[in-house]
Amino acid sequence: MHILVLGSSAGGGLPQWNCHCANCRAVREGDPAVSARTQSSIAVSENGTDWVLVNASPDILQQVRGAPELRGARAPRDSGIACVVLIDAQIDHCAGLLLLRERDTPLPVHATEPVWQDLCTGFPVGPMLAHYCGVTHHPIPIDGSSFRIDGLDHTRFTAIPLDSAAPPYSPHRQAPVAGDNIGLLIRNERTARQCFYAPGLGRVDARVREAMQAADLLLVDGTFWRDDEMQRLGLSRKRAADMGHLAQSGSHGMIAELDALPSFGARKVLIHINNTNPILREDGPERAELARRGIEVAHDGMHFTL
Template identity: 55%
Template sequence: MKVLVLGSGAGGGFPQWNCNCALCGGLRRGTVNGRARTQSSIAVSSDGRDWVLLNASPDIAQQIRSHPALQACSAPDGPRRHTPIRAIVLMDAQIDHVTGLLSLREGPPLQLYATPCVFEDLTTGLPLLPVLQHYCGVQWHLLPVAGQQRQASFRVEGFASLRFTAVAIPGKAPPYSPHRHDPTVGDNIALHVEDLATGQRLFYAPGLGEVGDSELAWMREADCLMVDGTFWTEDEMLAAGLGTKRAAEMGHLPQSGSAHGDEGMIAALDRTDARRKVLIHINNSNPILDEHSAQRRELARHGIEVAYDGMEIEL
């Protein structure tokens, strides 16, 4: 299984267009040792030719232009237009994970895999799917969600050697969703992807509000973890003067722990034996964006990597 990181930043990317915080301003001035990041999305493949897109960020067109593997490259006698992106799986209905669908409107009908509540949000509160029906069209595939039962796997057509499982996880529905404050199973999922040919397994959860026993069990089954790296601390946005909400209010578990003394993402990852432990969906306020920071050294001591645009992982 091949994993390609198209974007590794949180909403707004890094540096964020309207932000002059210490990190965003420092990257522009060259005083912060870091990399620019587009908004988070990855693609997975079993053969390096056909790909499944996991989330479609607003930066998807730029990301495709930056990654030849996702570009059209027909044979001389082949079709002038085509795409190796065969399907899209959505983790949630957040704007920074779904609005890239509009940039795919020139292609064939979108093979879209989403839970019922995500489909509902994208046909009502943020009606992207009715709009797309007037362009490329959308073929929606219902995602079964694993809760207490663990038989909710599904296949994506054309990817016979990959088995996918959608796992319901704690998090928040989008602010525009009618159940923003009334969580519904399927508002947020993680994805467990198993390569049946090699036995290697990926666990992808760019938005994760907490790691309980159920989430930890799935994480312990994976060889590679790509999980929520949005914030370092619970009050990061407040301390930086960038917002009024805490990490938990936005559905994210910070690396250093919650305001209530609960363990953070670092401690959770320490309880797994995955070969690769990678943080993704990094907010522009997170000090781990500075590759020379004390926080990056702390991650390195725990064997935790930070995803970057263009990162490739083979399992």
């Protein structure tokens, strides 16, 4: 099973178009210690030809240009993207659906019922695409049962409901429901190896901890280093927790959760990294601390084989 990181940044990317934080300035000035990143998405394949797109970011066109595996060339109009799986209804994970409208057949979209409702109402991507290629919705179960995707005969997906935040346009924004946000446990049945993908994670509960312990590869929320990161920089009044993200630092942060996992060789990778996060600086003390703990920082183009 192949897993390709298409985008490793949080919403807005790096550099963000209107941001002048230290990291965004560093990228614009060509500082080699900070690399540009597109918005969060991965792709999964068994054969290296047919790919499941997990999240369709606004940067999907740039990501396809940078990933020859996804282009396909079996017909005058073709793509290696077989379908899309959505983990939530946030703009940075769904807006790219509109850029896939030139398909000749309806786009298969796997999403939970709450996410699909948001994409038919508050952010009506589904009805909009009905005027173009159309969409075939495949409901994702959130009761712990797994689901499969056509073309990936030996891959099993299991949704793990997460404690995070629904989009501002969702009716569930102030009253979250199960299925607003999910993580994905992706299992290669041939090798019995698994990946846990959770770019938006507000709290590690028992179900999440069990999924993390079972995974050989973790691609988990790396949005903020500190809970008050945006407040300290004067960029927002909100804390990381208010936005549905578990900060890395602190006694109950993501680093502590990853440190507590059994030591059996699983790769621990932070993904969905906000442009303000100091871990983006390769020569910084925060990156050095992660390295000491065996935690990696995702970048666009990373390729894993499980």
